Amino acid sequence: MSRYNAKQVEAKWQSAWDEKNTFEVGVDHSKPKYYVLEMFPYPSGNIHIGHVRNYTMGDVVSRFKRARGFNVLHPMGWDAFGLPAENAARDKKIHPAEWTYANIANMRRELKSMGLSLDWSKELATCHPGYYGHQQKLFLEFLDKGLVYRKESWVNWDPVDMTVLANEQVIDGRGWRSGALVEKRKLNQWMFRIADYSEELLKGLDTLDRWPERVRLMQENWIGKSSGAKVNFKIADSDDNLEIYTTRPDTLFGASFMAVAADHPLTQSLKDDNPAIAEFVAECHRMGTSEEAIEKAEKKGVPTGLYAEHPFIEGKKLPIFVANFVLMDYGTGAIFGCPGHDQRDFDFAKKYNQEIARVVAGPEGDESPIGEEPYMGPGKIINSEFLNGLTTEDAKEAAITKLVEMQSGEKTINYRLRDWGLSRQRYWGCPIPVVHCDNCGTVPEKAENLPIELPEDVTFDKPGNPLDHHPTWKETTCPSCGKPATRETDTMDTFVDSSWYFARFCAPRDEDPVSREAVDYWLPVDQYIGGIEHAILHLLYSRFFSRAMKETGAVDFEEPFSGLFTQGMVTHETYRAEDGTWLFPQEVVTNDDGKPVHIETGASVTIGGVEKMSKSKKNVVDPGEIIDKFGADAARWFVLSDSPPDRDMEWTDSGATGAWRFKQRLYRFAVENLENIAPLGASESSAIEGDALALRKEAHKTVKHVTDAIEKLHFNNAIARIYEFMKALSEFKGNGSDGDKWALREALEMMTGMIGPMMPHLGEEIWEMLGHDVLLADSPWPVAIEELTVDNTVTIAVQVKGKLRATIEVAKDEDAKKVEEEALAEPNVQKAIGDNPVRKVIVVPNRIVNVVI
């Protein structure tokens, strides 16, 4: 018998799909649409196993929905701008474009070998002028609507990548890509007004019921809404005020000092005449974000010599400090310190000997002075004149009401979310289409001049921005006055590229950035699939972009992704040689004693923990090799089986082998049974009974369950049921009757249909063997007949005092009395009851009988 040759068969069907343009789609109002999108990859050179998992899941959904009658958009493209290309240019002397396009070519080939149902005619790369030119157009439209602005601001400077990072891109004080300690610098920056959308972005989360709860929660925390009050403190012996933000106006009577940020205007105005302040400000800047982690505990400050007047307490003056724990870009950059009820203020007050008063009674009315710990909980207000006796909650309102009356404060909602700085001092990114003119200032480019293309002749031997070093590129004329002017040399953060690609995919060659006809039909994305690492940045930016594009009239929706699924990572065992160095999995074999050893030297190897695959720990497997060895179908099958898709899965060779075995088994079964099945199109036999009926029922039950499981993305579950069904298929012994033959064909066709989305090549191969001349990819999903999925007898568990004593077979929906009689008649049940009187018998129809004694 011919053995299944995966390589040959997979290539055959891949070209069949290609030739027939099977997966090319367009707007078609006669069908319901379904947009499946996986987060597009960065073209690093090779796909990794995480991609295999991600794209396989998307492909199953895509093929499944297709078979269910949807017009499915399933595109693929490249997140192709970014620093690695410039690093490659510097290190290997390859132009970023050349490097990127070569990587794309290779990864496209690798993805194609997976047999994905992608519409390659919609492929796009963000580094192509045909993409980024439209992005520049969007930028100008945003500029026109006031959604982008330029301001001088403190930025996070990555000294290794020599670029600016958004707050979100700084993790533990380090650049998210380079890992370098980030410094503070002041630069002119282009900003998106994402903070203006804080409330909308927060509210919108409630509508995203097909998003993971934890992603919504993470975004909610990130937006960080808080409600409190702005309070104006008069600065003593001056006409100036100091405005602070607080969420605890109820503790105003506990105020003992004030603190402002190093970058606060008040500090700035004082530092020229006060060397101590100047020195402290410099120290704060040196610290940057970077050393915060290290110096976390240390609350420091210097007195300004100024005092603020307490709004409620006549004659009470509070010293004003500059403090390192007050942030300029949160609230107003100034606070009042209430050491009795705030940890930071408490630490600060201890260090600088400030008064620590209690204004909130502790649990059980504790009014004793604050000791070693501040009290942060709720309670009754004390020592606070008109607030006395109120709860903390009521006191907040009362304090604000009073402040409003006195015209020295107001209720305020504050958000943690800040505007998104998008300027990057890089070459390999989308040029910001504006011109700086001595006469006219900052002028947007004319739309007809777009795209502003990157120059090709650039050098990467100097640090800093190659666009800035270019001898002529930035020389231009002012779009407004026509005089010589210079181009903006900053390029856009690559997160801009990925904030709208889902919309461009709908009509990637359209002359407008987005085609209204196409996006109105396709968007929002019905199922978006990607890694949890994008829970905040990419997803929040895309949600902002959708709103901004709605503002400019480009689209008519707020939420770009109605369904989101975050898949888990792929992990693998780690291996270490005797000298402690990491080893690749393929360097390790098991010796005769069952111990792991090095394949060449035979030296013993330590098996370490199961960890996320990483190049540094060498616990990686190469998808290319896997597909070569097991075939794409087996690789796809394995990444879907076993582990739930949202959890991490461990890649094991034995698991992959298991998938391979199943593929062989099914193929063999099909080949061996071609003689035993009814001809294609034979009408249903009237004589389907016995084993044949049982098989039919099993087939229809399986279809029902698998359909349900895939709908919920429970791929591991679907696969488990298919395995069970495979067993039933193998065990079926037909007697050659028409009924048996008919049932076997039906079962085998259903099996083929169900494995189709997961193992598409094998599916097509068997489908063809079964006599079909329409592709499986173009055939409808098997439909379960409801009556065949229900049994007319059920097995009921009989418990005595909650413990299982017997099981009985009864007719479905049997009368409760009869079930009870049968249950009590069981010898084991009688034995368990013994001499005890039966107090009660609970009968749950078709489920269980519980005898209470």
Place this chain on the structure above:
RNA sequence: GCCCCUGUGGCGGAAUUGGUAGACGCGACAGAUUCAAAAUCUGUUGUCCACUGGACGUGCCUGUUCGAGUCAGGCCAGGGGCACCA
């Protein structure tokens, strides 16, 4: 510190949402086939005991219930997110 998630055999994990715990896969063991092996097929496989039966068993403790992996309260462990955010 605050918030969230997870905890089930040797391992990955099922469990119709309060109703027979351990489906399915991996591994292991035994057998068939084979000169032998690979491949394939068939069994067995939660723990314990006085083994044709029974006891125990879903991180730990308490509770609700006829009945708890599932619900409630309190712990423990692992993972993730957030944080000088006023």
